[in-house]
Amino acid sequence: QKEVEQDPGPLSVPEGAIVSLNCTYSNSAFQYFMWYRQYSRKGPELLMYTYSSGNKEDGRFTAQVDKSSKYISLFIRDSQPSDSATYLCAMKGPQAGTALIFGKGTTLSVSS
Amino acid sequence: NAGVTQTPKFRILKIGQSMTLQCTQDMNHNYMYWYRQDPGMGLKLIYYSVGAGITDKGEVPNGYNVSRSTTEDFPLRLELAAPSQTSVYFCASSAERGSPLHFGNGTRLTVT
Numbered sequence: 001q002k003e004v005e006q007d008p009g010p011l012s013v014p015e016g017a018i019v020s021l022n023c024t025y026s027n028s029a030f031q032y033f034m035w036y037r038q039y040s041r042k043g044p045e046l047l048m049y050t051y052s053s054g055n056k057e058d059g060r061f062t063a064q065v066d067k068s069s070k071y072i073s074l075f076i077r078d079s080q081p082s083d084s085a086t087y088l089c090a091m092k093g094p095q096a097g098t099a100l101i102f103g104k105g106t107t108l109s110v111s112s
Numbered sequence: 113n114a115g116v117t118q119t120p121k122f123r124i125l126k127i128g129q130s131m132t133l134q135c136t137q138d139m140n141h142n143y144m145y146w147y148r149q150d151p152g153m154g155l156k157l158i159y160y161s162v163g164a165g166i167t168d169k170g171e172v173p174n175g176y177n178v179s180r181s182t183t184e185d186f187p188l189r190l191e192l193a194a195p196s197q198t199s200v201y202f203c204a205s206s207a208e209r210g211s212p213l214h215f216g217n218g219t220r221l222t223v224t
Contacts (some may be wrong), residue, residue: 008152032211036215041218041220042217042218043116043202043204043215043216043217044155044202044213044215045215046212046213046214049212088154088155099157099160102154102155103154104152104153104154105154
């Protein structure tokens, strides 16, 4: 079983839809969870950063972490064509020496 | 506010040629990383550095070398280019290992 699993999509939705992006993981030691957004031919940029379980909201974006199920989600409300990008989840354990592990990314397309 | 700057943006190499991918950051981050991104494969860590003079291997170091003589610069060297090294290379930095990464916009390398 891979450490981090992410459905690559592609996912196509109409403008205004609610989008749900998900990752599962196998390492129960992971405590820091991030979502990066990557536009075509650009580097990934940090979108959301959460520690341990719970929700975090930032504008139209909500990140959820369910450590009991080893499952994290990113919700996008009122999706816009500008949200069309690849979304990568990333996570790490508590020790300073552990590496950030990335999912393979989900490609999202929002049509107007 | 430059962040992480990578040069060149694109490069085509012949098999057996060598080149250096340049990376510089202006955020005074101690940690710097080199990743490669292949279609459908996510980000794989090649090398990382925790400070000037200190480097270590990541998941896929074979065929690459790095050096870190200053806090700002972290060049990646390919000595004998092979077609398997065709990829998009991203440099990143962080304040500490595992905290959110700041990425450059990548170097697209083709080896033919």
